[in-house]
Amino acid sequence: MDFKTLLSSWYTINARSLPWRETSDPYKIWVSEVILQQTRVAQGTAYYHRFISKFPTVKHLANAHEDDVLKVWQGLGYYTRARNLLAAAKYIENELNGRFPNTYQELLKLKGVGQYSAGAIASFVFKEPVPAIDGNVYRIIARIFGVFDSPYTSQGKAVFRKVVVELMNKSAPDQFNQALLDFGALQCVPRSPNCSICPFVHYCYAYKNNLVDILPTKAKKIKTRNRHFTYLLIRHGDYTFISKRKSKDIWKSLYEFPLIETEKPLAAEKLQDDDEWKLLLASSDPEIVYFSPTVKHLLSHQVIMARFVIVNITKTTKGLLDRFKKVHTSSIDSYTIPTLIDNFLAAEPAEKYFLNPPTP
């Protein structure tokens, strides 16, 4: 039997039941694909339900505010995805008169939709015979057919694409592409796959040559950057101060407390010597009520060493008012904040000293 026939037989028995497979609405499929970029199904599913519930159609999304879209996205990461979804929804409503793009080439014009996602939407919804090649597919093809090219270079990608196009069942591209994804997620998994029950075991190049752990060729290790954050959780009566991250950096468009970033850890004794501290708080009559231990927050390519300082002040300052938004402490919940901050606010010290401090 040929590849697509064996794959189809496997899929008939093993297909996953996923919420976005219950619909043929291109909008919902699109949302699911963007949510699932570099994100496991198990992590993305709850976000999919919430997103669709909050923004049921492309029109609802196009009319939304960026902060509301980001709030639904809070905790999922890669926040540019949410901003791109909104921008693309506006583009569909305003430039395309609400008509959802229905070809691979037109889908590619949506912000945040690249080759994989365009292929997925085009094939799943519009049955266009184009491949949808993600990490699962690179792994399957590299192993079964012994492709040593790197999935991380454009030349390598082209090799995989050619192989998949030739293998493809062009009369059922939706089933074929979905079957590959499930096969990669369930059977041909990254580590220690159970090859004894694999339908391709007899002609899998990697299995025969004991290269299952070698293929696909691995990505280069990324070097991580260490950063030191000190967040100032200021209490001025029932108010605190926050700002929206604007620069091209992590957490763009999310809110955070006043931040002192230093090259090295900022010692508690040195805090009040820091220029930024002086600028914001010197004339505020500050009283430090809590200084947290260091929290290590891991990102793909950065290690954030963070501390949280809870400070009571009796007077506001020009430095604070110029650069920060004064908000009710109890309203922090309505802003989109990084998981690092969310975690701290959910812990006991924040509850005790910041959110519900003792009333004097």
Next chain:
DNA sequence: AAAGCGGGGAC
């Protein structure tokens, strides 16, 4: 071509 962008789960 390479770097930047989150967070979490499995081992």
Next chain:
DNA sequence: GTCCCAGCTTT
């Protein structure tokens, strides 16, 4: 700790 997830955009 390491790997990598239904990747994309910018440099």
